Amino acid sequence: MNLEELTKELAVIQDEILTKIKASEAIPQLNDIKVAYLSKKGPLKDLQTKLPTLKPEEKITFGQKINAAKSTIQSAYDKRQEELHLQEVNLRKDKNWIDVTIPGKKISIGHLHPITQLRREAENIFMNMGFEIVEPRSIDTDYNVFEALNIPVGHPARDMWDTFWTTNGYIPITHTSAMQHTILKEHDLPVRAIVPGRCFRQEATDATHEHTFYQIEGVYVDKNITLSDLIGTLKTFLSAFYDRDVQLRIQPSYFPFVEPGLEIMIDCAICKGKEGYCSTCRGKRWIELVPAGPIHPNVLTMAGIDPNEYSGFAWGMGLDRLVMIKYGIEDLRWFHSGDLRFLQQF
Amino acid sequence: MESKIYAGSTAGTFVSYSNSKMKISQNWLKEFTEITHSPEEIISHLNASLAEIEDYYDYENLYTGIIVGKITGLKPHPNADKLQVATVTTGEHTHTIVCGASNISVDDYVPVALPGTYLSEIDLKIESRDLRGVTSEGMLCSPKELGISDDHSGILILNDEPHVRVGEYFSTLVKAHDIVYEIENKALTHRPDTFSHLGIAREFSAIFGTKFSPSKADTKTKITISETHPHLSVRIENETLCRRYTAAVIENVTVKPSPLWLQQGLKSVGVRPINNVVDITNFVMLELGQPLHAFDKAKLTGEEIIIRTATEKEHLTTIDGKNRELDPSMLVIADEKEAIAIAGVMGGIDTEISKDTTTIVLESANFEHYNNRKTSRTLGLQTDASIRFSKNQDPNNTLPAITRALELLAELTEGTVSDTIIDQYPTPREIQTIEITADYIMNRIGDPSLTSEKEIISTLKKLAIDVTKNKDHLVLRVPSFRPDLTIKADIVEEIARLKGYDNITLTLPKRDLTPVSPNDAVLWKRAIADYCARLGYSEVYNYSFVGKDLYTLCNVESLLTIPLANPISPDRAFMRPQLLPQLIENINTNRKNFDHAAIFELEKRFHSVTDDLPQEITSLALARYEKHQPHAFLEIKGAVEALVNQLHIADVTFTQPTDDHPLINLFSQKRVAEVLISGESAGILGELAPAIEIELGFEGAVGIAELNADLLFHFTDSKRAYSPVSIHPELVMDISCLVDRNLSLDMLKNSIERSTSELLTSARILESLTDAAKFGEDRKSVTIRLVFQSPVRSLSKADTANDLQNVKTILQENFGAEIRS
Structure with a gap:
C-alpha cells in the first residue's frame, strides 16, 4: 500500500475509534476500546507494521500521522473518561441521598456503675498520695468489727451501729474500719492504706437511708503523725477529688477507735451558701462527709504497735455520699435498682 | 466509722429518733452561767467544740397577749343559762368577759386572752364580740386552750402559783420565755456529764470563758448520811452492778400537779409533766444528770430495799403497763417479796406514785453501764434513765441529786423529809x-x-x-x-x-518517695469490668442479701445456707450464694423499657464453712436479653470467650455440665455449658431455663453466665508475647466429617492443634449440624477450617499434605470420624 492508501485507512480507523469512544457508556467499556485499538494486535499496530514498505521520507510523514492519530485518540479517551467519571459520581451522589437529620444507628455501649467510676477516681488520687489499696472482707468477726477497735462487748458506743448478724455470730461489716486491725498488725510500718468496700447496717431503706452502702477507709501510721496532718491530708484529697479548693469545717464527734473523734464537713458547692433551701446540704451550707480522728492508742496497742513511738490517723468516708453530691442524685435506692435507665446515664 | 449522712444512720430500729437528740433550755443554763451571745453564735461555738446542735426553738412569743387577771365580779348571763359574765381586772383595766366554764369564783386568778391575741393551740383570734347581748372583751383560758395540757374541763386557776400577781404576763409567771437547743447526743456517748443542764453549762463556760456557778443547785437543807434508817434498810447484793444506792423517806406528801413553772420547764425540753413527785425526779435528772426514782412506800412489802439480780423467769409489770419477763443477768430493785423496778431502766406499776400516795422512798443510785445497756437492749426498753446510766454516770452524783430533790419535795409536796439519808457506797470511785x-x-x-x-x-x-x-x-x-x-x-x-x-494550721505528713505497691487484684478487677463494658454489658450493683422467694423461683433454694439473725425483711434474709438470680431479676425489671439489655455484676458471693467465717468468692455474672431473638447461647458464650481471651487465660474449654452442678436448674437443659480452665470448673453459661422464663413471662432469649472471678485471676497471664504477622499468603482448607454428637469440639480442636506442625496457624470450627435423617441420631456433621501459613515463604499444597493427613488420621482414629470432604 502506498502512503495515500495508508493515510486513508488510518483516517477510517481513527474515525471508527473516536465513534466508539464517544459511544462508550462506562469506564470499563472505554478501557476495553482503548486496549482493543492500541494493543499489539490492534489496527494501529497493524498499520505500523506496514511502515517498512514506504519510502524513507514517507516513513517519516506516515509515522507522524500515526502519532497524531494516537494523540487525537488519547485526548478523546481522556475526555470521555472524565465525562464518564463525572457521570458516575453524579449518579452515586443522587443515589446516596440521605436525610442527614435522622438519628444514627443505636449502638449498645456498656456502662460502669457510677460508684465504681468514682471509687476508681478516689483510689487513684490516694494511690498518687502514697496509699496502697486493701480490700476488706464482707463478713467479719465481732473482734475485727468492734473489739479490736476499742469497742468491747456491751460498750454503749455499739448503739451507734445498727449491726446485722449471721445466725452463727458473724457480722456483715458495719464499716470498712473492720480491716484496720488486720492492716495495722500485718503491714510493715509506716502504714498508708485505703480500704474501699461495701458495708451493711440494719436499717430500713428510703431515699436517704440504705442498709447497703460504700465506704473508703483510710489508715496512716508513722512516727510523729499529728492531728494537723490528718486534716491536711483530707483537705488535699477532697480538693483533688472535687477539683477545687474545698473548705473544711470540723465538729467534735465520738468514735471509740479514734481520739479525738472528728466529723469533717465540706462547704456545699451546690448552693454555695446562697439563701434558699438546698436539697444537698439541707440548708446547712456544710455537708458532713468524713468521720475521722487520730487512732486511739488502745487500737495501736492491740495491733502490737507502741503508741509512745508511733501515732496515726484514720477516717471512713462515705462513697455513696460523694457520688450523690457529684451527680445530684436524690435517692440512694437507684444505686441498687439494676435499672438501665439510671445506669446508662454514667 | 460512723457518719450520720453517708450511713444515714439517725433512725435506727432500736434507738428512736428522739432518743438521739437532747433538748437544752437556755433559761436553765443561765442558772449556772452567764449567757450573752446570740443563738447563732452559741450554735456555731457549740458545734465547733462540743457536738452538733441540730436546731433551736425560740419561745419568745409563747403566750403573747395572755395576762394574769383577777375575777372581781361574777353574775349569770341574762340570756343564756350555761354562761356567766365575769368582771376581770388586769390592773389598770377592767374587762367584761363571758365565760362558759363553771369552775371560777370571785377572787380567782385566771389567764386572760385580750382582744388581738392569737391562740395557736386552737387557731383562734380573740376579738371583742357580742355573745347573746353581752359584749365579751376577751376570753378566760383553759389549760388546753393555752397548750399546757389536754385538760379542757374548766378555766386554769392560778391561785396556788407562787408569786402570782395581777397584770403580770402569763409567760413571765410560768417562765416561758426561753430558747431551747436540740443537741445530737450520739457524739456524746462518752460524756455522761453532758446529759444534764449543769454539764452543758460547764462546757458552755469553758467554751465562752464565762463564769460557772454550780452552787445554785446546791442544797441548803442540813442532812445526815447514814447506812441505816429507822424505817428503811438497803441491801446491795451485787456490788459490781450497783455501785451506790442512796435513798430517803418522805412522809405526808400531797401528790398533785406541779406548779406551772415546773410543768413549763419540763415541757420546754420535751418531758411530759405527770405529778409533783415524778416531775421533781425528772427535773433533778435533767438538771444534774442523775436519774431518780420514787416508790410509794405503802405499796412495799417490808421495810427493806434489796438490789439483786432477777431470778429465772421473774416477771415485773413496768409503769408502761407491760408485763416483762426478766432473766438473771438483769439487776432489779426488790422488796422482801418481789422485784419492784428494773434497776436504772423503769419502775414497776405496783409501787408507782399515785394521787393517794403519802409516803415515798426516793432512790438515787448508780448502776454499772454495760449491764444497764444490755438489760435495756434485751428488753427493748430505752428510757431517760437508761440513756444516762448506760453512759457511765458518776456515783458521786447521787448525794447532790437526792438532796436537791428533797429540797424541792419539801417545798412542792409539803412532805416531811426525814433528816437521815441512807447511803451505801461500797467502793468509792477513785480520782x-x-x-x-x-x-x-x-x-x-x-x-x-x-x-x-x-x-x-x-x-x-x-x-x-x-x-x-x-x-x-x-x-x-x-x-x-x-x-x-x-x-x-x-x-x-x-x-x-x-x-x-x-x-489548727494544716500540715501534710512527710514521707519518702517509695512508690505505692499496686494491688493486683484491685487493678485486675478494674480490667474485668472494663472488658465487660467494652463488650456492651453495663454494670449493676445488687444487694448481698437475698430472699427465699427468688431462690425458690429459680429452683436453687438449697444454696441458701447463711441466714441473717436480724434481716431487714424476708427478701433480704440470707447472704447470697450466687449473683445470677438477682441478674435475672434485673433483666425482668429492664425488659419493660428495653428490647435488648446486657448487664454484669462483679461482687462477692458467700459459702458457709463449718466453725469459721464464710468463704467469700468474687463472682462475675453476666446476663443478656434479646426480645426479638430466639436464642442467646452463642452471644453469651462469645462474650465469655472474648473476656477470657482478653485476660490471656489459656486452656479454656466448654463442656456439658453434670446434673448435680449447683446452678444447673437456672439453665435450659440443652443449652448450658460448664467453663473449664485447665480442667478446673470456673463457671457456667447458657440460656435461661424455660421454667423460669415462663414463670416470669419472658419473650425472646436470655443468656446468662456466672464465673469465679478469683479463679480467672489465678489463671490470668499478664505476660503478653508478640508474634510477628506473616506477609505470606494463607492456605485455607475445610474438612467436613461426621462425629459422635456428644464429642467436645474443644477437645477435637485441641487434638488437631497438638498433632500438626507449626505451619497450621489455626483450626476453627465453622459449623456443627445435626440431622437425624442425614447423619443418624447420634452423629453430628462438623466443618473445620484449617489455616496454614509460613512466616518465611509462600506455601504450596504439597507443604501441607503431611499435616492434612495427620488431621484426617486423628479424626478417624481418635474420634471415629467419617470424613465427608
Missing part, C-alpha cells in the same frame, strides 16, 4: 491522775502556735480538772464525772476541741 506536758499536747496537735501552757492550764481548770505543775509536767486530777478522760490523748482532745479544730 484519775494524768501526767502530761504542754509540749506533748502541742506536738500531737501538730500546731505549736495554737495555744500555750498558760492557756492549757486555764482551759483545763474551766473543765473542773485540778492542775498542778511539777517541773515541766502538769499533773491533772480528773473529776469523777469525766470517766472519758483516762489517757494523754483524751487531754489533747480537750485542748484541741476547745480551741476549735478549724483553727
Whole structure:
C-alpha cells in the first residue's frame, strides 16, 4: 500500500475509534476500546507494521500521522473518561441521598456503675498520695468489727451501729474500719492504706437511708503523725477529688477507735451558701462527709504497735455520699435498682 | 466509722429518733452561767467544740397577749343559762368577759386572752364580740386552750402559783420565755456529764470563758448520811452492778400537779409533766444528770430495799403497763417479796406514785453501764434513765441529786423529809491522775502556735480538772464525772476541741518517695469490668442479701445456707450464694423499657464453712436479653470467650455440665455449658431455663453466665508475647466429617492443634449440624477450617499434605470420624 492508501485507512480507523469512544457508556467499556485499538494486535499496530514498505521520507510523514492519530485518540479517551467519571459520581451522589437529620444507628455501649467510676477516681488520687489499696472482707468477726477497735462487748458506743448478724455470730461489716486491725498488725510500718468496700447496717431503706452502702477507709501510721496532718491530708484529697479548693469545717464527734473523734464537713458547692433551701446540704451550707480522728492508742496497742513511738490517723468516708453530691442524685435506692435507665446515664 | 449522712444512720430500729437528740433550755443554763451571745453564735461555738446542735426553738412569743387577771365580779348571763359574765381586772383595766366554764369564783386568778391575741393551740383570734347581748372583751383560758395540757374541763386557776400577781404576763409567771437547743447526743456517748443542764453549762463556760456557778443547785437543807434508817434498810447484793444506792423517806406528801413553772420547764425540753413527785425526779435528772426514782412506800412489802439480780423467769409489770419477763443477768430493785423496778431502766406499776400516795422512798443510785445497756437492749426498753446510766454516770452524783430533790419535795409536796439519808457506797470511785506536758499536747496537735501552757492550764481548770505543775509536767486530777478522760490523748482532745479544730494550721505528713505497691487484684478487677463494658454489658450493683422467694423461683433454694439473725425483711434474709438470680431479676425489671439489655455484676458471693467465717468468692455474672431473638447461647458464650481471651487465660474449654452442678436448674437443659480452665470448673453459661422464663413471662432469649472471678485471676497471664504477622499468603482448607454428637469440639480442636506442625496457624470450627435423617441420631456433621501459613515463604499444597493427613488420621482414629470432604 502506498502512503495515500495508508493515510486513508488510518483516517477510517481513527474515525471508527473516536465513534466508539464517544459511544462508550462506562469506564470499563472505554478501557476495553482503548486496549482493543492500541494493543499489539490492534489496527494501529497493524498499520505500523506496514511502515517498512514506504519510502524513507514517507516513513517519516506516515509515522507522524500515526502519532497524531494516537494523540487525537488519547485526548478523546481522556475526555470521555472524565465525562464518564463525572457521570458516575453524579449518579452515586443522587443515589446516596440521605436525610442527614435522622438519628444514627443505636449502638449498645456498656456502662460502669457510677460508684465504681468514682471509687476508681478516689483510689487513684490516694494511690498518687502514697496509699496502697486493701480490700476488706464482707463478713467479719465481732473482734475485727468492734473489739479490736476499742469497742468491747456491751460498750454503749455499739448503739451507734445498727449491726446485722449471721445466725452463727458473724457480722456483715458495719464499716470498712473492720480491716484496720488486720492492716495495722500485718503491714510493715509506716502504714498508708485505703480500704474501699461495701458495708451493711440494719436499717430500713428510703431515699436517704440504705442498709447497703460504700465506704473508703483510710489508715496512716508513722512516727510523729499529728492531728494537723490528718486534716491536711483530707483537705488535699477532697480538693483533688472535687477539683477545687474545698473548705473544711470540723465538729467534735465520738468514735471509740479514734481520739479525738472528728466529723469533717465540706462547704456545699451546690448552693454555695446562697439563701434558699438546698436539697444537698439541707440548708446547712456544710455537708458532713468524713468521720475521722487520730487512732486511739488502745487500737495501736492491740495491733502490737507502741503508741509512745508511733501515732496515726484514720477516717471512713462515705462513697455513696460523694457520688450523690457529684451527680445530684436524690435517692440512694437507684444505686441498687439494676435499672438501665439510671445506669446508662454514667 | 460512723457518719450520720453517708450511713444515714439517725433512725435506727432500736434507738428512736428522739432518743438521739437532747433538748437544752437556755433559761436553765443561765442558772449556772452567764449567757450573752446570740443563738447563732452559741450554735456555731457549740458545734465547733462540743457536738452538733441540730436546731433551736425560740419561745419568745409563747403566750403573747395572755395576762394574769383577777375575777372581781361574777353574775349569770341574762340570756343564756350555761354562761356567766365575769368582771376581770388586769390592773389598770377592767374587762367584761363571758365565760362558759363553771369552775371560777370571785377572787380567782385566771389567764386572760385580750382582744388581738392569737391562740395557736386552737387557731383562734380573740376579738371583742357580742355573745347573746353581752359584749365579751376577751376570753378566760383553759389549760388546753393555752397548750399546757389536754385538760379542757374548766378555766386554769392560778391561785396556788407562787408569786402570782395581777397584770403580770402569763409567760413571765410560768417562765416561758426561753430558747431551747436540740443537741445530737450520739457524739456524746462518752460524756455522761453532758446529759444534764449543769454539764452543758460547764462546757458552755469553758467554751465562752464565762463564769460557772454550780452552787445554785446546791442544797441548803442540813442532812445526815447514814447506812441505816429507822424505817428503811438497803441491801446491795451485787456490788459490781450497783455501785451506790442512796435513798430517803418522805412522809405526808400531797401528790398533785406541779406548779406551772415546773410543768413549763419540763415541757420546754420535751418531758411530759405527770405529778409533783415524778416531775421533781425528772427535773433533778435533767438538771444534774442523775436519774431518780420514787416508790410509794405503802405499796412495799417490808421495810427493806434489796438490789439483786432477777431470778429465772421473774416477771415485773413496768409503769408502761407491760408485763416483762426478766432473766438473771438483769439487776432489779426488790422488796422482801418481789422485784419492784428494773434497776436504772423503769419502775414497776405496783409501787408507782399515785394521787393517794403519802409516803415515798426516793432512790438515787448508780448502776454499772454495760449491764444497764444490755438489760435495756434485751428488753427493748430505752428510757431517760437508761440513756444516762448506760453512759457511765458518776456515783458521786447521787448525794447532790437526792438532796436537791428533797429540797424541792419539801417545798412542792409539803412532805416531811426525814433528816437521815441512807447511803451505801461500797467502793468509792477513785480520782484519775494524768501526767502530761504542754509540749506533748502541742506536738500531737501538730500546731505549736495554737495555744500555750498558760492557756492549757486555764482551759483545763474551766473543765473542773485540778492542775498542778511539777517541773515541766502538769499533773491533772480528773473529776469523777469525766470517766472519758483516762489517757494523754483524751487531754489533747480537750485542748484541741476547745480551741476549735478549724483553727489548727494544716500540715501534710512527710514521707519518702517509695512508690505505692499496686494491688493486683484491685487493678485486675478494674480490667474485668472494663472488658465487660467494652463488650456492651453495663454494670449493676445488687444487694448481698437475698430472699427465699427468688431462690425458690429459680429452683436453687438449697444454696441458701447463711441466714441473717436480724434481716431487714424476708427478701433480704440470707447472704447470697450466687449473683445470677438477682441478674435475672434485673433483666425482668429492664425488659419493660428495653428490647435488648446486657448487664454484669462483679461482687462477692458467700459459702458457709463449718466453725469459721464464710468463704467469700468474687463472682462475675453476666446476663443478656434479646426480645426479638430466639436464642442467646452463642452471644453469651462469645462474650465469655472474648473476656477470657482478653485476660490471656489459656486452656479454656466448654463442656456439658453434670446434673448435680449447683446452678444447673437456672439453665435450659440443652443449652448450658460448664467453663473449664485447665480442667478446673470456673463457671457456667447458657440460656435461661424455660421454667423460669415462663414463670416470669419472658419473650425472646436470655443468656446468662456466672464465673469465679478469683479463679480467672489465678489463671490470668499478664505476660503478653508478640508474634510477628506473616506477609505470606494463607492456605485455607475445610474438612467436613461426621462425629459422635456428644464429642467436645474443644477437645477435637485441641487434638488437631497438638498433632500438626507449626505451619497450621489455626483450626476453627465453622459449623456443627445435626440431622437425624442425614447423619443418624447420634452423629453430628462438623466443618473445620484449617489455616496454614509460613512466616518465611509462600506455601504450596504439597507443604501441607503431611499435616492434612495427620488431621484426617486423628479424626478417624481418635474420634471415629467419617470424613465427608
